[in-house]
Amino acid sequence: MRDFIRNMEEKLDSMGAKLEKKEITIPTDLAAAAVFFVMGIVLLLLVPGQVTVGKDEVVSGAAFPTYLCYIMIGGSILVAVKDILKIARKEEVDTKTINTLVEVKALIIFGILVVFWLICRLTGLFVLGALFCAVSFLLFFRCKKKSYYMITITFAVGIWAAFRFILNVSF
Numbered sequence: 637m638r639d640f641i642r643n644m645e646e647k648l649d650s651m652g653a654k655l656e657k658k659e660i661t662i663p664t665d666l667a668a669a670a671v672f673f674v675m676g677i678v679l680l681l682l683v684p685g686q687v688t689v690g691k692d693e694v695v696s697g698a699a700f701p702t703y704l705c706y707i708m709i710g711g712s713i714l715v716a717v718k719d720i721l722k723i724a725r726k727e728e729v730d731t732k733t734i735n736t737l738v739e740v741k742a743l744i745i746f747g748i749l750v751v752f753w754l755i756c757r758l759t760g761l762f763v764l765g766a767l768f769c770a771v772s773f774l775l776f777f778r779c780k781k782k783s784y785y786m787i788t789i790t791f792a793v794g795i796w797a798a799f800r801f802i803l804n805v806s807f
Contacts (some may be wrong), residue, residue, distance in 0.1 A: 645778065655737040659737045669716035676709035748772045762807050763796040 645725035722729045736777065748769060756765035770788045799805040
């Protein structure tokens with residue numbers, strides 16, 4: 637088991653070293669314009685299903701959110717065109733350099749939280765999600781002491797039991 641863990645850590649360290657060397661430079665305004673354009677389209681598609689419209693109403697409740705979506709889409713197109721023109725003229729654009737190792741670590745943490753939520757949602761048992769989350773973070777930070785795992789598991793179950801059975805809080 638120790639050899640397996642040592643091999644896994646060596647592989648993770650080598651992957652981390654490779655990812656740490658890679659950096660991505662993105663134009664921030666262009667990336668933000670693309671994100672807000674997509675968000676505007678998605679919101680524009682979702683608004684009609686979220687707001688009921690009566691037949692007698694002169695102005696529906698969906699009018700204001702729809703106009704905001706159009707403004708967001710239009711603004712994102714203007715920002716994108718401005719940045720594309722700067723790139724075509726070979727002018728300097730605002731950029732951000734992203735280290736891939738940092739972003740991969742952030743995605744892993746986000747993934748742990750998403751799986752925590754899914755476990756809680758699908759099983760209806762917060763304690764299972766809390767146990768998964770606690771153990772996953774200990775593994776993520778490469779904690780080697782077994783006592784830390786036992787303490788964390790004991791506290792997670794203890795806190796859940798105190799809220800559930802003593803305070804009568806169901807979550």
